[in-house]
Amino acid sequence: REIGARYSEGLALNALSSGLASTGQADEAITASQDALVLLREAADRHQEGMALVNLANALPKAQRFDEAITAGNNAVAIFRELADRHGEGIALFGLAANLQRVQRLDEAIIVDQDAVQIMRETGDRQREGAALDNLGQALREAKRLSEAVATHQRAIAIFREVGDRPAEGRALRNLGVVLSDRGDLDEAIAAIRSAANIFRKTGDRSEERR
Helix, strand or coil, X not given: CCHHHHHHHHHHHHHHXXXXXXXXXXXXXXXXXXXXXXXXXXXXXXXXXHHHHHHHHHHHHXXXXXXXXXXXXXXXXXXXXXXXXXXHHHHHHHHHHHHHHHCCCHHHHHHHHHHHHHHXXXXXXXXXXXXXXXXXXXXXXXXXXXXXXXXXXXXXXXXXXXXXCHHHHHHHHXXXXXXXXXXXXXXXXXXXXXXHHHHXXXXXXXXXXXX
């Protein structure tokens, strides 16, 4: 096959891996990402190689391969830093923080999430800034830093309202309610969780409403 065809195949496999991971087909997603990496490295496209590593880091945890996911995430961050691609770095940091949190490396997860929040703010990606804040709030809760977690979820909620992402607002409100409950602020916790349930009802997301 010609180089151009192999490069196009690498791009297609990279896109395929993301779709497979989102539907829970972990092994197929991992294989597609790994095959994409080979072809994109061959084509010397460092940016797309970084994105393939991001997809691989997202797929590996679905197969309980957390250490490999963290390695892939770190490699993606390194590539985007080499390219001075701040937005790509932020995307990679976002996934890396989630994987660090999954293995209870909370102090590292918090620092990485804070970096992701800062980069998304710098690059004007409000949606991902909100998502990074929501993840940061969950890591802070697990680290028992409850007041910081409350403030962080409130910032995420404000951003989701600003951008009009009602489902994400609902999830952030529910997460806020959990932290408030942990802190003993039960009336505020109930109010937040009721607000979340109301959003899920209005958006027709019955699975989230039942959680």
